Amino acid sequence: MRQLLLGGNRLSGEIPVALFNLTLLRELDLDSNELGGTLPSDMGEALPNLETLELGGNMIEGHVPASLGNASRLSTINMPVNNFTGHVPSSFGKLQKLYSLNLERNQLRANDDQSWEFLAALSNCSLLDMLSLYGNQLEGVLPDTVGNLSAGIQSLLLGTNNLSGMVPLSIGNLKNLTKFSLAYNGFTGTVEGWITNMKKLQGLNLHGNNFNGSIPFSIGNLTQLSVLYMDNNKFDGVIPSSLGNLRQLSDLDLSYNNLQGNIPKEILASGSMTNCILSYNNLEGVLPPEVGSLQQLTELQLSSNKLTGAIPKTLAQCKQLETIKMDQNFFTEDIPISLGDLQSLTTLNLSHNKLSGAIPTALGDLKILTQLDLSYNHLEGEIPTKGVFKNTTAISLNGNKELCGGVTDLQMPLCPIVSHKKGVPYYMVRVLVPVVGLALLVLLIYFAVFRNLSGRPHSSLPSFHSQFPKVSYKDLLQATSNFSESNLVGRGSCSFVYRGQLLPVNAEVAVKVFELEMQGADISFMSECEALRSTRHRNILPILSVCSTIDYKGNPFKAIVYEFMPNGDLKTWLHPASDLEDPHYLGIIQRVNVAINIADALDYLHHDCERHIIHCDLKPSNILLDADMVAHLGDFSISRVCVQTSSQSSAGNYSSPVNSASVNGTIGYIAPEYAGGSHVSTSGDVYSYGVLLLEMLTGKSPTDPMFNNGLNIIYYVENNLPDNIFRVVDAYLQEESEALAPAYTEEQNAVYQCFLSLLKVAVSCALQDPSERISMREVSKKLNGVKMSLPFE
Structure with missing residues (x-):
């Protein structure tokens, strides 16, 4: 037998040992099956005539046999998407006919000089054309020997590893590269010293690193480039106009950097571009009318820049456009009526600009437009009623005070009938x-x-139930040893929290004393009392009493007495102090339980409470843990009582008549729509919960120094879903899951699915558009389902 081709079936089990007796076999293709087990260590000696080995897309584990280096005729070794561990064998350097080596998406490691020896050895493979180690566990600095690979190599893929440091200048020796990827690593430094030598590049992916400095003007000399991804880095300076020389460029992504200046009209003059993504930079000036030259453009993203002026009418010449995102800029004047000619348009986001005038009725004629966001502009007049405007869940028009009319479900004021008399x-x-x-x-x-x-x-208090005992100023003074600093356990923006033993109820309590000389303290006290007076839920911090009186000096005194939570707040468990000798961490089960506890509490506040309540300040320090590690939601000092409209009721969404400008909240957890002056709503709490859940799973605060230049905890996680979640999951949780569920078992896969499900729930809570977020009722249901799927308790 010379060939055995069984790829693309549903074969399972281990590869039969007898197969390795086929000593004359030249081609073995078992690609894309469900095969497991390991490969024999002497495979190279057993199949000495093998030329092509295709084992990708299976579940084979163990080490890659070093003996394959003895099968001297091997030209192709493709074994991606398996569970191989250990190192890449340096014996592959003996394969003089090796043309393609693909080991991507395994668990191969390289973290010291010995384990990196394979790279130097591969320099002996003069025919090597393709090397892919994408999606493994290569670590540290990329060795300088990478520049000694075959001068004819055309494809080098090293993305999604743990590589760091600067890219060795020797890589510029690989002048015949056509595909080169370093995406999803931690590389730093500039790219100028090596990138300009690769003049045959067709695809370059540097996404998700820490490259800095300017984008070299000389990149315009890489005239064969068709795909250029440099997003999610720290590039600064201007976009070089030389990109206009790249006439074959179809995909350009420079988003999430620190780029400044104008968008060069030269890069918009090429008709070959299909995707242009420049979001989340500091670009300014007008969008050049040359954008209309991009006849093949399907996606244009310019969000979160400082672009000004009118939206060019020439944009309507890009007939293939499917997605336009130009939100969070400073565009002015009217929305071009000609956008109604874009029959392929499915998504249009022009929110958070300074657009004025009427909404073009022609947008209602776009038959496949399913997402339209025109919120927070200065639009006025009657809202169209055709097409996408019929679906209130597909459009967002908030923050345009002069709009009127539209379909009934929008609940907008009727348009005035203006006559000469009236x-x-x-x-x-x-x-x-x-x-x-x-x-x-x-x-x-x-x-x-x-x-x-x-x-x-x-001053009057909300009417509390009779079971709340009355406590005096004297009682609280005695309980806290005269509000001793030794009993101080916390401090808020306008309050102190003391631990004490309250005799009237014979219980350990937490006494929240409001600093009434601070602006807003009295309002905070009343808000918290108003919110808590009728709430009864096992996961809301139990209130024991309130005190509103005068102290011994005749000054007003206000305090709220809570049941004391002996295990402190969630923040101290997620981020223990660095000076602790034996810090404690929450395990996966505990974190899931806490997440469910708080989801249940918010579900109750949003949907089942006598008067629906918006918390407005969800964060770890406001979540307290009792002796049994059950979580309780506290600090309702800026909470709001909801009102609802008929359209909101059916969707389970409620809002407060209070404008968000009066809500402080906490940086990192505040919903983005509040920045534009939107009323606080239950969907704002959902967003904060999503950030909180991401923090619990990643172990990183949303204000961690790593989150800058447009990168936040949400995009950090989104960029690694679904294939690279263990790059973001808290290392402590990974260690715990590996100990509880040994690798490569069904239990370990269940843990992976658990993390993936939790991260997806968190991201679906933290979506930018409030209308797209799920409700806390859905969150609670999903999390309880995740808990049931865990393989251990």
Whole structure:
């Protein structure tokens, strides 16, 4: 037998030992099956005439046999997507006919000089054309010997490993490379010293590293480039106009860098580009009208820059456009009516700009437009009612105060019917209403201040149930040893929290004392009382009593008494102090339980509470753990009571009439729509919960120094889903899961699926568009399902 070709079937089990007796076999193809087991260590001697070996897409484990280096006729070794461990054999350097070596997406390691020896050995393979080690566990600095690989090598793929440091300049010796990837590593430094030598490059992927410096002007000399990914790095300076020389460029992604200056019109003059992504930089100036030259363009992303001026009408010449994202810029003037000619358009996001005028009715004629976001502009007039405008879940028009009409479910005000007779009264009303309103507001402030001054110590409290015991200032003073600093366990923006033993209830308590001289402290006290007076849930911090009186000096005094939580807050468990000799961590089961506890609490507040409540400040320090490690949600000092509209009720979404500008919250956890002045809503809590869940799974705070230049904890996780989740999961959780479920078992796969499911839930909570986020009821259901799937308790 010379050939055995069984690829692309459903074969399972181990490869039969008898197969390795076929000493004359030249081609063995078992690719894309479900084969497991290991390969015999003497495989190279057993099959000495082998020329082609195709074993990719199986579940084979163990080491790659070093004896394959003795099968001197081997030209192709393709074994990607398996579970191989250990090192790449340096014996492969003896294969003089080796043309293709593909070991990507395994678990091969290289972390010292000995394990990197294979790279130097491969320099002896003068015919080597393709080397892929993408998706393994190569670590540290890439050896300088990489530059000694075959001068004729055309494809070198080293992405998704743990490589770091600077790229060796010797790599510039590989002048015949056409495909080169270093994506998803930790490389640093500039690219100028080596990139310009690779003049035959067709695809270059540097995504997800820490490269810095400017993009070299000389990159325009790589005239055969068709794919250029340099996103998610730290490049700065301007986009070189020389990119206009790349006439074959079809995919350009420079997003998530620190690029500045204008978008060169030269790079928009090439008609071959299909994807242009320049989001999350500091680009400024106008979008050149030359963008209309990109006749093949299907995706244009310019989000989160500083672009100004009008949206070019020439954009409508790009008839193939499917996605336009130009949100979070400073575009002005009207939305071009000609955008209604883009019949292939499915997504249009122009939110958070300064666009004015009416919404073009032609957008309603786009039959496959399914996502439209025009929120937070200065649009006015009647909302169209055709096409995408019929689906209220597919459009977002918030923050445009002068819009009216539209379909009933939008709950927008009716458009005024302005006639010659009624025009004057209408404008009279628009003038008089604010004037009268201002006068009433002044009167209200006057009476409120007057009442506060005349009876401040006796401010009313929400009516609490009779089971709450009354406590005096004296009781709290004794309980906390005169509010001793030794009993101080926490501090908020306008309060101190003390630990104490309260005699009237004979219990250990936490006493939250409000600093009433601080602005907003009195409001915070009332908000927390209002929120908690009617809540009853096992995962909400139990309130024991409140105290509103005067102290011994005659000053007003306000405090809330809670049940004490002996295990502190979640923050101290996720981020223990560095000086602790024996820091404690939460295991996977504990973290899942905490996540479910808080999801249940928010589900109750959002959907089942007597008056629906928005927490507004969800973060680890506001989650307390009792003696049994059950989590309780606390600190309702900036919470809001919800109101609902009929359209919101059906979707389970509620909002507060209070504008988000009056809500402080905590940086890193605040929903992005609040930055634009949106009313606080339950979907804002969902976003904060998503960030919290990501923090619990990654062990990284959303304000970690690594999250800068447009990269945040959400994009950090999204960029590694679904194939590289163990690059982001907390190392402690990985160690625990490996100890509880040995590698390459069904249990280990269940743990992987658990992490993947949890990360997906978190990301679906933290979506940028509030209307796309799932509800806390859905979150609670999904998390309980994940817990049931865990292979251990």
